[in-house]
Amino acid sequence: MFRLDSTIRAACAAAFVSVAGSTLLPTLVQAADALPAAPLAAASLPAGAIAVVNGVNITQVQLDEAVRVAVQLAHQPDSPQLRQALKQQLIARELFRQNAEEAGYGAKPEVQQAMEQAKANAETQLYLKDNVRPDAVSDAQLKARYDEIVAMLGKQEYKPRIIVVPDAATATTVLAQLRSGQAFDALARQFSKAPSALAGGELPWVSFRTPAEEGRTQGLPLPIAQAMSKLPVGGVTSQAVALGKDGPYAILKVDAIRPTQVPAFDQAKETIRQQLQALATEKAAAQFTAGLAKSATILQ
Template sequence: MKTQRIAQAAAVAAALVLAAPMVLAQNIAIVNGKAVPKSRFDAMMTQIAKQGQQPKTPDLEAKVKEQLVLREIFAQEAEKRGIAASEDYRQQMEFARQSVLIQTLFADFEKKNPSTEAEARAEYDKIKATSGDKEYRARHILVEKEDEAKALIAQLKGGAKFDELAKKASKDPGSAENGGDLDWASPGNYVPEFSAAMTKLEKGQFTQEPVKSQFGFHIIKLEDVRANQSIPPFEEVKDQLIQRNNQMKLAKFRDELKAKAKTDFKFSNQ
């Protein structure tokens, strides 16, 4: 009987020895009898990887483990001092709970509603269409009264140089000193009346009648036309467009949740 009990004890001891490495493998450390689980370490490393802050290295892993053990030490001390029962702690925990929930909600929405390359292409084509496929280099002379503009047009027809008249008579401080030169721009950069008149001109021509806009009366001369160079190729801006579409989808989702909520609170933009 005694021999049998010794054999049983030896078997139990052997089992414990074999099991010990498996138990330790599930924990980073034991702090005052409480385990710091490896799953906590794995979760922290996953968060670091998502943020892309730094590459995974043995040195980084060692630092993370050290921080997790320190956190456990400090948390245990806080528990011992009854801090977890304080009102301040409970309020902070509620804010933290909400923050994690909201962050996870938005991350889940973005994961399930990703913007596609096709959507980015559609947005790119829309921007390109609005900007136009051509750029125009024009000059103009801006005056306050129609009679002034007509008198200047008469001088131009008589052989006066456009840039010299612009320097003398134009009220546009941004271009007058440069002889009315507006540099290269898409038609969409100008007010509609200006764009409509400019795009009808042939290279070297100027408007035969004053063009009225909210700024006054314009005389416009078209210097040159070229393919629009202000819009980069799609591949260069694809990622930015996808990111922007993701942000717009998320903003719409947030607005929809806000609109559906039943609350007596009045938001500032309502």
């Protein structure tokens, strides 16, 4: 039997989550475990195929795409073990598909609705790709943005962690557990609603001039930047930081402080280009949408 270790399982989950949905992942993993490690027959495979399931080819292209997603999302290195695990899951998925088709699941309303949604999404994405034309980002814009960012940097930078909770009661619970000796990263994984929760609340290095000013905090909410700048290394906010009148609330920890390290323009320009290009695409999409709306009849 082919058994998957924990790191391979995590990578496989990342590779298939966009295809099968997270609720199916345990089934795929168990199905892969149940498959034989080697084919029962040694017949030669068709060109471009890595397996054949009841006459249906599973292609090298499919496997390469699954590997690409696993490497990108799970940070799992490409390896023969990963490829074997993903191949087994592709085989399991094809077995599920064939039997579902034979059982008439293709005609179920839920499936038809999902097919229509997938078709609409694909049509929309391709249409926008062909018709939304953002302005190119110039070298002068890159340098201007680089200079703007550098001008906002302070003398030191912080390596923070954050726990974001929806209400004051939860914030009080988290603070009490921190005072009792619970680890910040474990509480972040348990309670935080921020995207950084799975990483134990860890955020990237950040620098800003102090005292912190609105719009000059590298994207951080001003109350968070103000609280962060007052903490020593290892320090945790004694009270939750309110991010709005009725929440959410943030609890901060500073893991490290160091002199600000300013990357050279050549090191930073590609990242800046991606950010500016994304903004240009948003602007072009908004303008394109407004143009379509002018000639449409829309009732709300």
